[in-house]
Amino acid sequence: MSSKPKVLIVDDEERFRTTLRKLLLVKGIDAASVGSAREAFDELDTGSYDVILLDVKMPEMDGIEALAEMKRRFPHLEVIMLTGHASVDVAVEIMRLGGFEYLLKPCPIEELTDKVEAAFERKKNRESRARKKESTQEETAS
């Protein structure tokens, strides 16, 4: 596994996602971007990602719906939600659905990259725990 996360930005604001992608690349984080939840699922079906930056308010399928679907289809992914307005109900729903973090726009790039690194760290820890558990089970079986 690479030491840097592979990030997918999902946001309907074109300029937001393209500049954020460039800023993440500068910080050494490989990132791709798409403009809707549907495009994100197409991308996730073919590509390999570690962390998703997902906008809450989007047309067609909103971020909350997309988060639920992502966690169902790709449970190994860590999802950080981005939104223009804070609401306790939305925050609770995100945590309930298994979102990693909830960030309010505008969010400083340092804070965002810290969260992405933290989400990636959690993903790696979880995967290594799963691998250990698997090998222990194999040893016990043999």
Next chain:
Amino acid sequence: MRKESGPAGTCPDIDFTPYPIEEPGQSRLRLFQALITLLPAALAIPLFLCAGPIYALLALSVAAVSFMVAGYYIGRIARANEQKCKLDLQLIQSQKLAAIGELSSGIAHEINNPLAIIGQEVEWMKHLMKEGGCGSNTPVGGMSEFNESLIEIGRQVDRCREITHKLLDFARKKEPLIQAVDMNRLIEDMAKLVEKEARQRNVLIERNYQADLPLVRTDPPLLRQVVLNLLNNANWAIEDRGVITISTMRAGKNAVEFMVSDTGCGIPPENLDKIFDPFFTTKPPGKGTGLGLSICHGIISKLGGSISVDSEVGKGTTFTVHLPAETTKGKN
């Protein structure tokens, strides 16, 4: 699918008129108390004469107990009523706070998105300058990418300005300046404004103006704003090739109506209830503030009329505006 909104269908302005604590029902209770007290008391005299003082005393005791018991229950009813009034006031207050909360979250979302873009562009410009070298006045990659970021910042500032200005227009308590207006003419002026852009997108504007319409007593600039907004929305709803139809007609003796129909994408039934809500928009980010129809609704209500919408997905949308008219006929 139809959604109506106007003076009859809208939420009235909430004021804090205190409820009367002594309601009409209370006087009936007092009458009941008097009756159940006076009846046994009135029996005391005949009982005294016929059956002796003990029975008369008994009747008076019954009257006294009835008076006290009825008084006790009337007091409880009054207190319960008072409590209900307080709860009603609290409910109104919470509804007001909920409305403010909803509006604030809408504003926050609309402003925070452009702010996020501005913040990122600034970060990107800092990066370009840093990469250009310490002491250098030229960003890495030359000025073109730097300028692009500057232009984007300007664009996002305009977006924020549009939101705050529309919000101020929305909140401004400007009393309408009422004049007698020829509605067909007013609408035609606005149609001509939109027609040029519509033609470029292969959108045709058809007119069905009823002749001899009565004059409308209204505020012309405000009504123009509504017509323009509805025409722009209709134009927006048609992707490419389509028809916008403007119709005017009498609506009974003292009213006129105008309709703006389009053959555009239509509004899904689940959105119909929200289209007059502030900040509700289906346009892509930065293309609409979601305040246009909300402002139209406010203006039409202020002018004493109503606005309604009919829509079918894939077929189109019709907005109907109903306005009070003068009884005298206008020239056309």
